Amino acid sequence: MAMTADEIRADQVVDITGQVCPMTFVKAKAELEELEIGQILEVIMKDGEPAQNVPRSMKEDGQQVLKLIKREDGNYSLYVKKIEE
Numbered sequence: 001m002a003m004t005a006d007e008i009r010a011d012q013v014v015d016i017t018g019q020v021c022p023m024t025f026v027k028a029k030a031e032l033e034e035l036e037i038g039q040i041l042e043v044i045m046k047d048g049e050p051a052q053n054v055p056r057s058m059k060e061d062g063q064q065v066l067k068l069i070k071r072e073d074g075n076y077s078l079y080v081k082k083i084e085e
Contacts, residue, residue, distance in 0.1 A: 008066060008079045010042035011035060016054075017046050017075055024050040025057040028080075032063065035082045040066065043078040051076045 014031040016024045028043045035041060045054055047070075055065045055078055062084035069077050 008040060008042075010079060011039040013042040013044065015044040016050065017044060019045075019050075021049045021053055025054050028054055028058070028078075029061065032058075032080060032082055033085075037082055037085070039082055041080050041082065043080065044071070045076050045078065047074065047076060051078075054078060055080075 012031060012035060014028060016027050019027050024045060028041070028045075031043075032041045043054060045051060051068065055068055058065050058078070058080050064081040064083050066079040066081055067077075068079075071077055
């Protein structure tokens, strides 16, 4: 069963709307490394390259992408669960 954003509780939030690729993933990954296995990071990012590349890069890095949702402000929230160091 899919989770809604309301059911996902992020342990930490990082806003990378001011970053450009590839720094978007680098900054998000650095924040994720601060978390414990099983914790969830919410990454706030712009539409376009970040919304396409960051989720893919997180999966390739061995993490679990839970949900990508469009926010009311036009940006996106990506919820990532840390499953690997």
